[in-house]
Amino acid sequence: MxxxxxxxxxxxxxxxxxxxxxxxxxxxxxxxxxxxxSESERPRPITGSLKLELLxxxxxxxxxxxxxxxxxKVFYDLQTPPRETLNxxxxxxxxxxxxxxxxxxxxxxxxxxxxxxxxxLQMTSEDVIHSFYVPAFRIKMDVVPxxxxxxxxxxxxxxxxxxxxxxxxxxDHSRMVGSVYVMEPDEYQAWLVGDTGPALSxxxxxxxLFNRLSCHTCHSSESGSRGPDLAGIYGQPVSLISGETxxxxxxxxxxxxxxxxxxxxxxxxxxxxxxxxxxxxxxxLRLIAYIRSLSGLSNPEVRTEERTNTEQ
Ligand code: CUA
Numbered sequence: 001m002x003x004x005x006x007x008x009x010x011x012x013x014x015x016x017x018x019x020x021x022x023x024x025x026x027x028x029x030x031x032x033x034x035x036x037x038s039e040s041e042r043p044r045p046i047t048g049s050l051k052l053e054l055l056x057x058x059x060x061x062x063x064x065x066x067x068x069x070x071x072x073k074v075f076y077d078l079q080t081p082p083r084e085t086l087n088x089x090x091x092x093x094x095x096x097x098x099x100x101x102x103x104x105x106x107x108x109x110x111x112x113x114x115x116x117x118x119x120x121l122q123m124t125s126e127d128v129i130h131s132f133y134v135p136a137f138r139i140k141m142d143v144v145p146x147x148x149x150x151x152x153x154x155x156x157x158x159x160x161x162x163x164x165x166x167x168x169x170x171x172d173h174s175r176m177v178g179s180v181y182v183m184e185p186d187e188y189q190a191w192l193v194g195d196t197g198p199a200l201s202x203x204x205x206x207x208x209l210f211n212r213l214s215c216h217t218c219h220s221s222e223s224g225s226r227g228p229d230l231a232g233i234y235g236q237p238v239s240l241i242s243g244e245t246x247x248x249x250x251x252x253x254x255x256x257x258x259x260x261x262x263x264x265x266x267x268x269x270x271x272x273x274x275x276x277x278x279x280x281x282x283x284x285l286r287l288i289a290y291i292r293s294l295s296g297l298s299n300p301e302v303r304t305e306e307r308t309n310t311e312q
Contacts (some may be wrong), residue, residue: 001153007284086119087119088101097176112181131166152158234248257275
């Protein structure tokens with residue numbers, strides 16, 4: 001997105017500079033031309049000019065509408081990831097960035113990604129508001145406790161790039177920095193496997209957690225089970241006892257684990273205990289990865305076809 005963002009900025013800068021120079025030149029020129037030459041000289045004020053008023057209203061209007069339309073397009077593209085992305089998970093914490101790959105790799109203050117692949121980051125915070133900022137990719141997104149925010153980018157050149165926290169978050173805010181390593185796809189695959197590779201993928205680790213917390217004793221496919229069957233639930237509409245329908249996305253699943261009585265599924269009693277305080281944000285992400293895997297949605301969702309909706 002860097003070129004699109006920069007072009008907009010250049011346009012903005014050019015227009016602004018033009019008027020800056022024009023206005024200051026005219027101030028200077030008029031000051032000289034219309035200076036008072038003698039004590040008896042009296043100014044003859046202009047009383048009004050409709051033509052002039054219309055002109056200097058319509059030209060700026062036209063220019064700012066271009067800026068608005070163009071800016072909205074760039075903003076929208078920055079907010080809309082392509083359908084097929086590699087999904088990575090970021091947890092901000094005083095004062096570090098923790099990143100999980102679906103294959104199970106975990107890193108701190110480092111992010112390894114393949115070049116030429118759209119990457120979507122799903123982010124949350126363990127404590128206060130942070131902001132994930134990679135200037136080279138022109139992305140900056142708040143990382144907020146209690147909810148998921150997303151950002152996406154497609155790195156076009158291998159290399160090492162700065163990663164910053166751009167929201168003051170306490171004593172060591174200025175040290176909450178890291179690096180993004182953009183690698184050739186085969187290098188990235190080699191990095192993922194490493195010497196031995198991670199023992200468990202995110203979904204597998206989530207599955208273990210699911211059993212350890214005994215979630216499976218209530219959430220089973222058997223009839224008469226105390227909790228709804230979670231297989232195939234991800235991304236699907238769920239009917240609630242209140243008559244409403246919600247989509248079982250990450251936010252809904254997270255809320256249901258931490259605050260089970262907030263949205264009770266129709267046909268079930270509010271008997272689930274809360275897991276607030278028992279799970280950190282990384283474990284929540286793994287549990288959700290497991291529930292997603294029950295719908296047959298495997299990660300990474302690396303794109304296979306040419307992207308369509310992000311071409312400029
Ligand atoms: Cu985290 Cu500033």
